[in-house]
Amino acid sequence: MQCEGNKTYTDAESCPVCKMDLKAIDQEPDKVLNNQEISDESIFNLTNNWKTEEGGAIQLEDLKGKTLVMVMIYTTCKAACPRLVADMRNIEAQVPKENLKDLQFVLVSIDPKNDTPERLKAFAEENLMDDEHWTFLQGTESGVREFANVLAVKYKQISPIDFSHSNIISVFNPQGELVHQQEGLGVDNNETVQAILELTNK
Numbered sequence: 001m002q003c004e005g006n007k008t009y010t011d012a013e014s015c016p017v018c019k020m021d022l023k024a025i026d027q028e029p030d031k032v033l034n035n036q037e038i039s040d041e042s043i044f045n046l047t048n049n050w051k052t053e054e055g056g057a058i059q060l061e062d063l064k065g066k067t068l069v070m071v072m073i074y075t076t077c078k079a080a081c082p083r084l085v086a087d088m089r090n091i092e093a094q095v096p097k098e099n100l101k102d103l104q105f106v107l108v109s110i111d112p113k114n115d116t117p118e119r120l121k122a123f124a125e126e127n128l129m130d131d132e133h134w135t136f137l138q139g140t141e142s143g144v145r146e147f148a149n150v151l152a153v154k155y156k157q158i159s160p161i162d163f164s165h166s167n168i169i170s171v172f173n174p175q176g177e178l179v180h181q182q183e184g185l186g187v188d189n190n191e192t193v194q195a196i197l198e199l200t201n202k
Contacts, residue, residue, distance in 0.1 A: 041177045043060050043150055046143075048146065051139075052137060053123075063135075066103060066104045067171065068171070069088065069170070069171055072107075073107055074110050074114070075114075083186055088107070090189060099196070099197065106136075106137060107134070109138050110153075111157075114161065174199070
């Protein structure tokens with residue numbers, strides 16, 4: 001049984017502080033607190049700073065509470081990234097509008113040197129991805145590398161403006177835990193959409 005603050009009592013008696021009768025609670029206090037904690041598997045444990053396409057500063061934990069669909073791209077890419085962007089828009093088109101309020105599509109640049117917030121903003125507008133449920137992120141080189149490692153995305157710079165990279169779209173639950181990944185370009189994304197719907201229909 002619990003009173004104000006962290007005081008707990010084992011017997012049904014009156015609170016010595018407020019004199020009210022004490023009642024049993026359904027969960028142990030520790031369990032109640034643990035529900036608010038971030039699991040070891042959550043990307044919200046990463047504390048690097050990012051800039052959005054609007055120039056705002058955020059950490060990944062600021063995205064907590066929404067289902068996240070994340071992909072790593074760079075804006076000067078002429079081969080794989082346009083197809084990844086098309087895949088993301090195709091996924092968006094299959095999600096009912098009422099589900100979009102609980103969903104955030106996040107595109108993380110693997111080229112933070114060139115993909116400034118201004119460049120990301122222009123890219124978002126060019127690709128009709130400037131609604132509220134789209135977010136573009138520029139990080140530090142170390143922050144991008146750490147995030148890529150978590151997603152199992154491999155990338156390598158092969159020229160000043162060109163990278164080779166994995167083509168993976170990842171779905172995270174509102175607690176930042178990975179629940180699904182789609183690998184490849186132009187693949188059947190039915191399983192990805194289904195994972196999103198299961199999370200956003202709750």
